[in-house]
Amino acid sequence: MFASVFFLSAISIDRYLLALHPVWSQLHRTPLWVSSIILGVWIFATALSMPYVVFRETYDDNKGRVTCQNNYAVSTDWEGKKMQTLRKWIHVACFSSRFLLGFLLPFLIITFCYERVARKMKERSLFKSNKPFKVMMVAVISFFVCWMPYYVYQGLILTKNRSLLFQLTLLLTVITTSFNTVFSPTLYLFTGENFRKVFKKSVLALFESTFSEDSSAERTQNLNSEADI
Numbered sequence: 001m002f003a004s005v006f007f008l009s010a011i012s013i014d015r016y017l018l019a020l021h022p023v024w025s026q027l028h029r030t031p032l033w034v035s036s037i038i039l040g041v042w043i044f045a046t047a048l049s050m051p052y053v054v055f056r057e058t059y060d061d062n063k064g065r066v067t068c069q070n071n072y073a074v075s076t077d078w079e080g081k082k083m084q085t086l087r088k089w090i091h092v093a094c095f096s097s098r099f100l101l102g103f104l105l106p107f108l109i110i111t112f113c114y115e116r117v118a119r120k121m122k123e124r125s126l127f128k129s130n131k132p133f134k135v136m137m138v139a140v141i142s143f144f145v146c147w148m149p150y151y152v153y154q155g156l157i158l159t160k161n162r163s164l165l166f167q168l169t170l171l172l173t174v175i176t177t178s179f180n181t182v183f184s185p186t187l188y189l190f191t192g193e194n195f196r197k198v199f200k201k202s203v204l205a206l207f208e209s210t211f212s213e214d215s216s217a218e219r220t221q222n223l224n225s226e227a228d229i
Helices: 003-022 022-028 031-052 081-124 132-157 164-190 195-228
Strands: 056-062 066-070
Touching: 003 022, 003 081, 003 132, 003 164, 022 066, 031 056, 031 081, 081 132, 132 164
Parallel strands: none
Antiparallel strands: 056 066
């Protein structure tokens, strides 16, 4: 969850820099720079995920049912009053940090970057159609629609709400988060203005390089044969 959201934010910032600061981008967008960003995303995502590894426990309700839950007090004392209070505050802290860093901040970054990119592109009249603007709008809306139900569901868990709304939100969360896993990469990959042209050129270049290598190898073999003669 964290990694995918952070990568979408990084892509948005990259497009923002390309559109509004092209000279700086050409000078600084090196393979080393990109590798550092990717490594940083994975480290940050792993760090934010660690609390949910630490707090995960199995809980026996003494009725023959064992469930996997978060015990934010890191204790087997599920009924103690002090532990209940401590668990509540740690739960609130985890939910707040996850919401702010995993949803609100990335959403603001993506919205800001694409709004500025769209405005700059419109000022320069770089696009002949409205397709790129629609794609950017879909990227922002899809991010909000796909992830907001998840945080509503987590908020209901925090408030211990187990009403019909909780069950409906759980179902919606499963659908939207699963859909986002497929939709986001597809959106960013296949809606590029020149994707088909680039794809065809890449395929043609691959075949040309392959045939070129074959021809070169054949010429080398013929030269070697002539030298042997």
